[in-house]
Amino acid sequence: MTRAEAEALDRDDPLAAFRERFVVDDDALIYADGNSLGRLPRETAARLHRRVDEWGSRLVRAWPDWIDLPLEVGDALAAGVLGARPGEVLVSDSTTVNLFKLASAARELRPGAIVTDAGNFPTDRYVFQGLGGVVQFETDPIDGPTPEDVAHAIDGRDVSLVSLSHVAYRSGALADLRAITAVAHEAGALVLWDLSHSAGAVPVELDASGADLAVGCTYKYLNAGPGAPSFLYVRGELQSALRSPIWGWFGQRDQFAMGPAYDPVAGIGKFLAGTPPVLDLAAVEVGVSLVAEAGILALREKSVALTELAVRLHDERLAPLGLELGSPREPERRGAHVSVRHLDAWRICRAAIERAGLVPDFRAPDSIRLGFPPLYTRFVDVWDAVERLARLVETGEYLEVDPGTSRVT
């Protein structure tokens, strides 16, 4: 596979023009970490600026236009990205806080254990540990949790909630959302999916899958910026039975009556807590609209082609150098990033950033993650990423890099 062949794939890419919709001020840099922090859409600065102007000129009089933004942006996300219905999604608070709200609500409705996998994202595991009664099961570190793993972990227990990541943050394994949901339901448990690494990269189809609950972040494949607010989903039929553990005034019926007793609204809005982040929601609107415009099926098709290329190039260039594929080989079992493993992964990542114009990321203990968000990643970027990694390893240049002490991101 030559670089020219990768260039040919880019010429045939029907989504190629979307790269122009993002700020790319250094075309020589290969950014392979959009799975951690997505790129800045060109439109975002202007949209933020307009909202800031609105604050400056309309002041508090703009609140009637802002107050429903968490639900309006949620509806756009539901329709364009998540396969959900209007009134099932809202955007506010962080993924961690939303995990806490929904897992607490599930536990209140159905007491019992929370089942998750030991390889789930840290904040998910920590939130569940804080709630108590967690059953953590081991999975294959590459293939991630299977329906059989979940059935085995449930094992006749009283289970309140099964919660997993749709795409595993380390290996990129794509869980079988529909089958695992069915296994959990057979055991009488609710299911809470963390879509942080799949929303915007993989079709989700929350409604069709029967999923009960979901959360996810908007700063990865939805490109809404560092610390952008998270979304949560509650299946319409469940909304009346569940309640948030955080009783806040933005969930209150007739909010500005400021009445004596908490009396939440009937719909998804009951899972709001405090005042939503109005400026940030402008960035989420832009990010969601770009994914919706490209279309999640087209994005997935390109994403599979990108990761297939990465796996093929891994086999050609990296495997002979002693690296191992840390992601599933079957494209239908993978999200939009590919991990490669090496005992000195941390130092190779530092060297890539400092010397090779390549930004991957490191995930302990031995993974180099290469994220290829289909909205703006070119096939030639995949080719260059693998080639730059290969050269760092085959020349031993990565050994010259000071590993330092800080391991932020």
Add this chain to the structure above:
Amino acid sequence: MTRAEAEALDRDDPLAAFRERFVVDDDALIYADGNSLGRLPRETAARLHRRVDEWGSRLVRAWPDWIDLPLEVGDALAAGVLGARPGEVLVSDSTTVNLFKLASAARELRPGAIVTDAGNFPTDRYVFQGLGGVVQFETDPIDGPTPEDVAHAIDGRDVSLVSLSHVAYRSGALADLRAITAVAHEAGALVLWDLSHSAGAVPVELDASGADLAVGCTYKYLNAGPGAPSFLYVRGELQSALRSPIWGWFGQRDQFAMGPAYDPVAGIGKFLAGTPPVLDLAAVEVGVSLVAEAGILALREKSVALTELAVRLHDERLAPLGLELGSPREPERRGAHVSVRHLDAWRICRAAIERAGLVPDFRAPDSIRLGFPPLYTRFVDVWDAVERLARLVETGEYLEVDPGTSRVT
């Protein structure tokens, strides 16, 4: 009191120049609702733009510079506004979520009732109701909670936490933070202050007062924009004994080791949950630095003069028209807003906004709040605000306004 006399006060105002630091694109508009949503500082758009640019160009490589922002902005707020020490304040999440974290933490450490006043801000009351075991006591609707009220409400009970607003949202009553804290401590309870209506307007002196815990919002007198993140304070000596109910990865020691078990950091950072809102924190930085630059004592001095003028003008112009002062008369018992009461307050507020170029706000059932943030409010604004209200009432013009059905803000 003539308008010319108010103009003379502005000429002598040592803080007058700070008004130029804010966007004021309609000088004829009297904005008397900065106690709900503060004005836009001129510097904010540029600072946000710089941070957005940083996202666009540095991408994930900027995270090492962003990751401590909640604590760095917290330290600036501690030193410049709250009378607290470094490492006692952080900025992230909403006021509601922060109330939930700290009240839950207090309950875990000291089981017992949560004592609050029935006139406290709704989200505070709702959060406490959600935690259960609330004792709500009545207070004078104008003077707010006194130390005697709190002692009476405690009444030999096992009390975990006393939580009040430092400045009452409706009447503007300023509670005696030090004396009430002492009463609560005598009963073995912790104290959680909501500083939403005092931070940036009134000296707080958290450390000197002996207060244990505090939260507050940054979009009122700190001018950080709609839905800007909230702050929380935990006295240094208490940090090791308390823990957040929301176990999130941003509170985790050696966060990027992504270890199996939650193991929070020792300091204030343990009260972080999810990824902090990096863009928003730029706006908080600007807002905090303006208050710190003006100086909280100078701001308070001007604020007292502004509200004294408002009370005097109320007596001259509004009382004869049947309105009543809804705030304490003694300046040392008031925050930075003044409420006036009228049975048709809602319609008068609508008429003020739609016909008189005056933006007050309405608080159910009968209060018209006039907020006078000292950073940008002129004495002549106070004069004009009262005069415009008086004319609406004396002409009966407010009766021509459709009260509508929506009561947002």
